[in-house]
Structures are given as C-alpha cells and as structure tokens.
Amino acid sequence: MSTARLLVLGIILRRGITHGYGVYQELTSWRAETWTNIKPGSIYHALEKLESQGMIKADDSGDRVKRGPSRTEYTLTIQGENEFITLLESALKSNDFQVYAAGIAFMEMLPRHHVISLFDERLVSLRGILTFLRSLPTESLPSNPSKHPELVGMWVGYFEYAIEATQKLRQSLISGNYIFKNEESELEGVDHD
Amino acid sequence: MSTARLLVLGIILRRGITHGYGVYQELTSWRAETWTNIKPGSIYHALEKLESQGMIKADDSGDRVKRGPSRTEYTLTIQGENEFITLLESALKSNDFQVYAAGIAFMEMLPRHHVISLFDERLVSLRGILTFLRSLPTESLPSNPSKHPELVGMWVGYFEYAIEATQKLRQSLISGNYIFKNEESELEGVDHD
DNA sequence: AAAGCACTATTCAAACTTGACTAGCATAGT
DNA sequence: ACTATGCTAGTCAAGTTTGAATAGTGCTTT
Numbered sequence: 001m002s003t004a005r006l007l008v009l010g011i012i013l014r015r016g017i018t019h020g021y022g023v024y025q026e027l028t029s030w031r032a033e034t035w036t037n038i039k040p041g042s043i044y045h046a047l048e049k050l051e052s053q054g055m056i057k058a059d060d061s062g063d064r065v066k067r068g069p070s071r072t073e074y075t076l077t078i079q080g081e082n083e084f085i086t087l088l089e090s091a092l093k094s095n096d097f098q099v100y101a102a103g104i105a106f107m108e109m110l111p112r113h114h115v116i117s118l119f120d121e122r123l124v125s126l127r128g129i130l131t132f133l134r135s136l137p138t139e140s141l142p143s144n145p146s147k148h149p150e151l152v153g154m155w156v157g158y159f160e161y162a163i164e165a166t167q168k169l170r171q172s173l174i175s176g177n178y179i180f181k182n183e184e185s186e187l188e189g190v191d192h193d
Numbered sequence: 194m195s196t197a198r199l200l201v202l203g204i205i206l207r208r209g210i211t212h213g214y215g216v217y218q219e220l221t222s223w224r225a226e227t228w229t230n231i232k233p234g235s236i237y238h239a240l241e242k243l244e245s246q247g248m249i250k251a252d253d254s255g256d257r258v259k260r261g262p263s264r265t266e267y268t269l270t271i272q273g274e275n276e277f278i279t280l281l282e283s284a285l286k287s288n289d290f291q292v293y294a295a296g297i298a299f300m301e302m303l304p305r306h307h308v309i310s311l312f313d314e315r316l317v318s319l320r321g322i323l324t325f326l327r328s329l330p331t332e333s334l335p336s337n338p339s340k341h342p343e344l345v346g347m348w349v350g351y352f353e354y355a356i357e358a359t360q361k362l363r364q365s366l367i368s369g370n371y372i373f374k375n376e377e378s379e380l381e382g383v384d385h386d
Numbered sequence: 387a388a389a390g391c392a393c394t395a396t397t398c399a400a401a402c403t404t405g406a407c408t409a410g411c412a413t414a415g416t
Numbered sequence: 417a418c419t420a421t422g423c424t425a426g427t428c429a430a431g432t433t434t435g436a437a438t439a440g441t442g443c444t445t446t
Contacts, residue, residue, distance in 0.1 A: 002402065038403090148297065151297050
C-alpha cells in the first residue's frame, strides 16, 4: 500500500481543504523527512490518482488568501473518507514500520477500542514472524547469507522492539491517554465538524 | 537506491553465473520475504537495466543442465563489480533498515576494516538523527500529529535499537568474527578467484 | 495417452517514486 | 528601477515496483 495515499488523504481530511504544496508543508513541519521518504512528486501523483478515482475533488470555492502562484485545492468525498479509514486500519496493522508510523499519526481519527483491537491483530502477526525467525537455524559460519546469524539476529531484535513498542502503546491507550474520535466530551468547545 | 539492484548484483557475483529465476530462488531460500519485499518483476527489471548499462552481460555458454523453459544467464562485468562495491558501501551506511540488511548479507565481500569504518560512518549519522529527535518538544496533547509524542517516541526507540545493534556488530567484527575478503588464509582450498 | 498439477522462467501494463526542472510572486538590497 | 534571492506551486521524464498473466516441462493420475 502506498504511504503517500494515506498521508495525502489524512492531511486533506484534517485540514478540510488543501492543495499539494500545503500537504508538503504539513509533512515537512512534522519533520517527517526523518521517518517517511515522501517527495513532492509522490504527493502530486497521489492527488491526481485520488481525484481520478473520485476520492477527492478539486474545490475552487471563491477567492482564498493566496500569495504566489495559483493552486488547486481539494476536499475529500464520502468515498475518500471511507478509503482513508480502510487505509488507516491496514496501516495500524502493518508490519512495515514506516507505514505503521504514518498510521499512528492519524490514529485518533478512529474510536479508541477500534485502535486497540487493530493493535491486537498487529501483535499476533508480529509474534508469528518473531517465532518463525527464532526457529531459523543460526550456524556460525555463514557460507551463504541465508544463514547469516547477524541478519537473523538483527531482525529478531527489530521485531522484539516492534512488539514491545506496540504493547506499550496499547497499554497507554487502555489507560485513557489521548483523545480519540467521539471523546471530546470533557473539553471546551472544539470546532471541527 | 534500489535494493533490487544490490541484491541482483550480489547474488550473480556470488554464484558466478545465474538467471532471473535463480536469483529469485536464492532470495526465497533466505526467507527474505520477511525482511525484503522483492518480487520477481523487480528482479527482471533490474536485470534488464543492469544489462543495458553494461553492468552484467548475458552469457550463453554451451548446454547447461536445465529443466523447464529456456533461461538467460548473466555474469558481472568489471563495471558491474565496481557498481556492486559502491552500492554495498552505501547500503552499509544506510539509515534504511531494509537496505542495511541487504548490505549485511554481503558484508564479507569487503575487507573487514573497511566494513568497520563504514559502520563508524553509519553510527555518526544515526546518532545525529537521534539527537535531533530527542530535541523535539513532546507535548502531551497532540493537537496535530507533528507533536505526537508516540510518533517521536517510537522513532527514538527505533534509532536507539539501530545504534545498539550496529555497535554490537561492529564490536563482533573487531573481535574477529566471520571471514572477510582476503582472510581465507586459515581455511583449506577456496576456489573462487 | 490425456488431463491435471506443480514447478520453472519470464513478460507486461499499471501504479508509484524520484530527481531535476520550471515558473509565479514578494521583498531586500543596490 | 532593477536584480537577485527565496518561497510558493507544480510538471515531467525516467526509474522502479507491483500484481497478474503467460508459457514451457515433467510427473502423476485416470
């Protein structure tokens, strides 16, 4: 799955209406360079694709405060919102750390219990891989890389970390951290939809 | 940089001569599915590209023991060997875990001290990123994802793990583990160049 | 001996990413 | 007034990946 697609949908949804460069600015303001590799070109491609699929639509509602060249602004369609939810769910279950991280950025857009159960699924899958990796024989003389103990060891360590981090986050959500979808009750006026 | 390119070059070099499906088989025999996402299509694309750039050449030397459809076998050119070294060096310095892992698979093809100094460079870069991540403010209420403490925390943990793993491996090489290029002295006859 | 299946080997279109380039507008300095 | 610098906004060709499809060969079963 394309991370660009998830990020673009999520950012447009969060901001209500945006153009390509706006998405780019938002991402760089997150210091996302450290953890995603998303270049302007991918953003514009995702926008075109999403528009052609009816997930977003260009919205030129009147004069906007603009400085610089002309831009095209987009909003999500209902279809786009559904697509976003689907991608977000799959990102939160993903074994790919980059995709997962993109999902974390938007996790509050789902109900809390839903995120927790996605993490449960993610844990099952991560543990399966870990068990498999541990079952691999690690011989000491790596005549061929398949048995390279360092390679296997590295990935074992990585998956252990991923599991630990997911468990910690899961626990933190159970303890009530962060405000999720439909939980705005205790805050003063929140103005987005 | 393309992982496929590095893997294809490395596998052809290691086997002397191979065809596309051979590369694919080798990769799957490593259980590489767990840690790389390389599909047959990427392998064949890499082969075409590398051939068009003179990095490898099709070698139809006589009748080979073959079962099944006809195949095209390739060997590396001098240029290809240089390209492999370049890609391998950059993989071992890479912050991308997948690329780095592919590099580890071939690390013994460089001299030991060379790998150690590449790890030193890698550590400098990883530590830089970690310092930067730690300098980011982590507020408790993530109104926007840039400040999402979980996101930052996750990446901090990840880079800490990457640094630790690299240090351990570096130390292990210093202690004399594994046999690197030009170190075959203590073994009986080795037949590749 | 024909049909079905699994393995070998590859091709191809469509989707996606990358890197480099173009171009508009604003503002600071000369 | 002019020019050059930097931010805003986007385009495009080339490279790469994906997923599905194709096709040959041998083995097993009916």
